[in-house]
Amino acid sequence: MTVDKIILGYWSTKGLGSTSRQMIIYAGVPLVSKIYRLIPKLENNSLTYDGSEWHEKDKIILKKKNSLINLPYLQFREGGKEIIIAQSITCLSFLGKKFNMFGENSKEELACNQLLQETVDLRNIVTRFAYTHFENENDELTEASTVFNQAFEHSNVGKLQKFEHWLSSKSNEETKLFLIGNNISSPDFNLFDTLELYYEFLKHYKFAKKYKL
Numbered sequence: 001m002t003v004d005k006i007i008l009g010y011w012s013t014k015g016l017g018s019t020s021r022q023m024i025i026y027a028g029v030p031l032v033s034k035i036y037r038l039i040p041k042l043e044n045n046s047l048t049y050d051g052s053e054w055h056e057k058d059k060i061i062l063k064k065k066n067s068l069i070n071l072p073y074l075q076f077r078e079g080g081k082e083i084i085i086a087q088s089i090t091c092l093s094f095l096g097k098k099f100n101m102f103g104e105n106s107k108e109e110l111a112c113n114q115l116l117q118e119t120v121d122l123r124n125i126v127t128r129f130a131y132t133h134f135e136n137e138n139d140e141l142t143e144a145s146t147v148f149n150q151a152f153e154h155s156n157v158g159k160l161q162k163f164e165h166w167l168s169s170k171s172n173e174e175t176k177l178f179l180i181g182n183n184i185s186s187p188d189f190n191l192f193d194t195l196e197l198y199y200e201f202l203k204h205y206k207f208a209k210k211y212k213l
C-alpha cells in the first residue's frame with residue numbers, strides 16, 4: 001500500500017527527528033516536516049526551553065489518538081485509516097520495512113534490529129554529554145575525553161570499533177559501503193546521522209586535529 005505523504009513531527013532541532021526525515025526524502029515520498037519551536041528562556045538565571053508549541057497544542061490532540069505520543073512521531077493515511085507512530089527507533093524500523101530498506105530476509109532483519117540498537121548506544125554517549133551542564137571548563141574537557149574514549153577507543157570499550165568489525169566481517173561479495181548486504185538500510189541512516197554529531201564533537205574539542213579533519 002502506498003502513502004501520498006508522511007508527516008514527521010519534531011522540535012526545531014536535528015535531535016531524534018532527522019534520521020526519519022532523511023529516510024522519507026531518500027525514498028522519494030513527500031515529507032511534511034511539522035516543526036515545533038523550542039524557545040530558549042532564562043528562568044532564575046538558568047537556561048530553560050519553552051516547548052509549549054508542542055506540549056499545549058498538538059500533543060494534547062494526538063495523545064487522544066495514540067497515548068504513547070512523543071517527539072518524533074510519524075503520521076499518515078493508509079487504506080483510509082490514519083496511522084500515528086511514536087518512538088524514534090520504531091519509526092526507523094517501520095520506514096525501513098515500508099521502503100524495502102530493512103534487509104532482505106529474516107537474518108538481515110535481525111541484523112537491522114541489532115544494528116539500530118547499537119546506533120542508539122553510540123548516539124547516547126555523545127548526546128548525554130551534550131545535554132549536561134558543566135560547572136567549569138575542566139570538568140567539561142575531562143568528560144569530553146571520556147566520551148572520546150567510549151566512542152573511539154580501539155579496545156573492548158570503543159563503540160565505533162563494533163561497526164568497523166561488523167563491516168570487515170562481511171563477505172567479499174558484499175559491499176562495505178552499507179552495513180547489511182548490498183543495499184542501504186535503516187541502521188545506515190542512523191549511523192550516518194550519529195556520526196555527524198561526532199564529527200562536530202571532534203572538531204569542537206580539537207580531537208579532529210589528531211584525525212586531520
Ligand SMILES: N[C@@H](CCC(=O)N[C@@H](CS)C(=O)NCC(=O)O)C(=O)O
Nearest residue numbers: 015016059070071072086087088089
Ligand atoms: N525514546 C523516545 C524518546 C523521545 C523523547 O525523549 N523525545 C523528546 C525529544 S528528544 C521530547 O521532548 N519529547 C516530547 C514529549 O515528551 O512530549 C524516542 O526514541 O523517540
